[in-house]
Amino acid sequence: MALDRRELLKLGLLSALAPYAPGAASHTARTILQAGNDRSDYTIRIAPGLVELGPGHIISTTLYNGQFPGPLLRFTEGTPVTVEIHNDTDTPEQLHWHGQSVPPDVDGAAEVGTPFIPAHGSRRISFTPGPAGFRFYHSHVRAGADLSKGQYGGLVGPVYIEPKHHAGDYDREVFLVLKEFQPGLSRGGDMPMNVLGPAAKVKALEDAGDSAMKASLASGKAHGFEVGYSLFSINGRLAGHGEPIRVRHGQRILFHVLNGSATEIRSLALAGHTFRVVGLDGNPVPAPVRVPVLWIGTGERVSAVVEMATPGVWMLGDTADDDRRHGMGIVVEYAGHKGKPVWLAPKPFRWDYTRFGSTQAPATPDETIDLTFAKDNAAADGFNVWTINGRSFSMDDPAPIGRLQRGRRYRLRMRNASDDIHPIHLHRHSFELTKVAGKPTSGVLKDVVMLGGYQQLELDFVANNPGLTLFHCHQQLHMDFGFMALFDYE
């Protein structure tokens, strides 16, 4: 009997076996579906659980359905689904459908009015998945100084929304979820440098950021807190401890990579191979070009085809030696090859979104909104406070920063007056990059974009999904300390 994907899901088979080609058997997946003809198509249970990252590294955290990553949810574009979410923890939760154009009561953010999933309670939601492509779901509660909450724990899972027609230019799909564990605070951080291209900085932003920082330090404040981690994983396993990705010479593997980190920017390289980037944040790109390194901001996704043309045993890993040695990697093993995985450091490579874009001029916006982001060093008990146009977001005063009109095309001109890279996210809408650090582009559709230190970036979106809409930096420490704003329209 031939079963289609949906029938397999109903039997609970696909959820347990298909999500992560490497190491599928290692997942202690409970079925994500209730048996029989229950009214909900999917059941997700939020509860404390254990993740065995590797020998001697078993961590206790909060999980979806007892596993990390959460189960891969495969939806079909345009086919309505009902999801029942149980919360077996002691605190209210929010499950955010990242990258989907859902209404505010489904979105999964208290800031736009989604009801909480009560502690030891449940919530049933129905929505029509879309747009097609690689999305994800994650916790959207404020963690603040509590590094066990929000996205610091294990509440991250991938979503794949099947398009009506498949591209088919690959032999196999492999989903990879990058995630750190065991967070801790330090004064100052080690954000990677030379990540983004073009590298052009805006002098006025640099001057403003520098002088604010100097004034803060001169007043006796130390550098604000940053988060670091001691364990790193791909698909919930330390490098070398899960099943390898087993490939054959000549195969084309379509990797769907999700940066599920709460705070970090990640890179990936595979010696002897290049990545042909075909999708960013689940959306096909106008120019699918080859690159030697992927750079992926918090909450971003990259879909890339790798042609398996260099037989051997390789480490697919982060270019940061320390992070890779602490687990951020996965072994790629060709059939007939054994041995220790080989890592070869790639040359430094800057990630330029415009390489994947079109040179055609983007559509003209109806209105441009200027947004300037700034850091108030160590202003809240040692934590940096973040502002958008001088205002730090708080639920005590959640008034929208902008009132929009339905159907209009808006351009956000974003200016970063800090030296940090910010992965900027807009809920419930996709946006189009129109200018990156002075370089025009079009056709790259995303829902998170990295804005470089002291850089400027422009993106457009059409107000086509009414209601409160959250806009924020996806870096948990930044969003939790003010880097958020609301738009609203009817």
Ligand SMILES: [Cu+2]
């Ligand atoms: Cu940020």
